Amino acid sequence: MKNKYVLMSGLLGIVLVGLVGGKQALADDTLNGNTAISAEVTAGDVTLDVDKNIDFGKKALADIVDFGSQDIGYTVTDYSGTTDGYSISAKLTDKDETRTVKLGDTVLSTDAAVVVKPTSNKVGENKDKVKAALSYEGVTSVKKFTSTIEWTLTKGRTEQIGE
Template sequence: MKKVIVSAVLCGGVLMGMTSGLTAQAADQLDGSTTIGADVTKGDITLKVDTETDFGSQPLSDVVDFGSKDISYTVTDYTGTTNGFELSAKVMDADEKRSLQIGDKELSETAQPVVTETNNVVGENTKTVSSVLKYTGIEKVQKYTSNIEWNLTKSTTKQISE
């Protein structure tokens, strides 16, 4: 019986050796790499202007001078390609009795530049521009309103340097 056990063990060992030689072993992976990409693209340029400016009230007279008020504006520039901007403005209605100035320009129904910036930063550029309102020769007591239309124009382009 000892011989049968010994020969069974030897035969089993030979069979195990043959089958383990046929088994594929996985190689250990100890390093790796990842490529990361990111694309920076042009963004938007936007204009935000105060939606309302109230000059208050003045009594009726030959010349009703409302004085000056600042109008806030924000040019947000994420294009990365502009160096400065220009704001143009015009009034949307004709009124011979009204004198409305933005900066040092008298507004009319034709757009004209009222703000010219030669440089701007990427991001928000918040500033104010002065406006002056007068009425001459009005005879009626009422609330007078005017609408101003603004237009933003990008100035010279520049190369992005890294």
């Protein structure tokens, strides 16, 4: 009888292993798959950052007080996706008949004038500088003069502006 139990136990074990093994073989396993990924690059910011303060120093009163020139640094950060240049215009926010301010070759007034116009630029930071010259003629009082330059950055092609 002992042999019958051993034989039945062995047969039952084989049947169970067969059933379990059979289920594994018949299972609907997924062995691979796909994931769709997407991303979109969009136009980013275009910004202008200019030196906030320029001090031309002190000069004695004279018929013509020429303060010389200094560089004004600027950075155009451009993530627009186009590298076809930009223009920077500047104007004085107040009128003073005794003052002459030049940026590059352009004499500033209260009307905006283009002072920087590169025809190409790179994506990211574009650092440069423009030479500023300051002089006063016909000044009759001793005081500290302060002026403000207002800057405007224009990005785009001529045909875009014309549309």
